[in-house]
Amino acid sequence: MEVTPPFFLKNALQMKNNIIHYCNIKNNEVYLDGKKLYTGAEEDFLSFIKGVYKSFGLDYPKFYKMDTLCKLAIASSSILLNGINKEIDPNMAILLSNRSACIDVDIKHQESISQGEGSYASPANFVYTLPNIALGEISIKYKLRSENSFFIFEGFNPEFLIEYGNSLTQLGKSSSVLCGWVEVIENEYNAFMFIIKPEKGIELTKENLEKLI
C-alpha cells in the first residue's frame, strides 16, 4: 500500500538545497563566495590565523585559548556567517568533517603527560582533545541550538555531506546546514565551509563541491 506523506513533509521532501554561500581558508588566503578577501604573509599557521582573526575583527577573546582546529573552524564559520549579512538562523545545523580529527592538540596533550614523573596534563589542552569541540565553539558563538555532527573521513566526502545535509532539512531537523571540511595538521590547513538551504544558489552537487573546495 502506498503511503502518502502529510503535506508539510511532502513539501519538505520536494525542497532542493543549494549552496547559498561558502568560505575557503587555504594557502595563506581567505575567500568568501569565491572572492579573495585576505592574503597573509605569515609562514606558520598560528601566525596566519591570528592575522585573519585580527584583520576580520572577529573580537572573540576565547579564540586565543582554542586549539588549531577550533581556531580554523571559528575563523572560517565567522567569516562566512558574518559576511552574509543575514540574521543567523538558530536552527541552522552544523555538519563538519576532516581527516585528522584534532591531532595537533592530541600530540600536545600526549607530550604534556609523557614527560615522566611530575608531568601534568594541561586542562587547557585537554578540553580540546575531541574534534567535535569545534561544533560546540561555533554553536556557543552563534547561539545555535541545533543538530550537529563531526565526521572523520580519509578525504573530502561531498556525497556524504550532500546526503546527510539534505536529510537534515528534508526531515525538518533544520532549515539550513553549515557544512564543511576543516583540516589542520601543524602548518598544513584547509577550511571549506558552506551553507546549504532550499534557496537560490549554486546547485548542490558532488562536482560543484569538488570545484569549490
Added chain:
Amino acid sequence: MEELKIELKEKIIEALNLEDMSIEDIKDTDVLFDEGLGLDSIDALELIIILDKDYGIKLTDSKDGKKIFQSIETMAQYITDHRTK
C-alpha cells in the same frame, strides 16, 4: 614579592594562551575571573597546577581557591606564605 607577581603574570599569560596580553596589562589587583580577566573553570585548573608544580602548594578545598585566585596580589601573598619550593 614584586618579582613573584611578575613571574605569576608571565606564567598565567603562557599557560592560558592570553596571547594578546602583556604583563603590563594585568594589574596586581585586577579580578582574575568573570568580569575581570574573564578566566573560566578550565583556567582555574591551570592555576591550581601552577601552584602545585611550581610552588609545591596543593589545594584541597575549592573554597580556598576563590580567595586565593581573586587577583595576582592574593595569589602572590598565598604563595609567599605557603610555598614549599
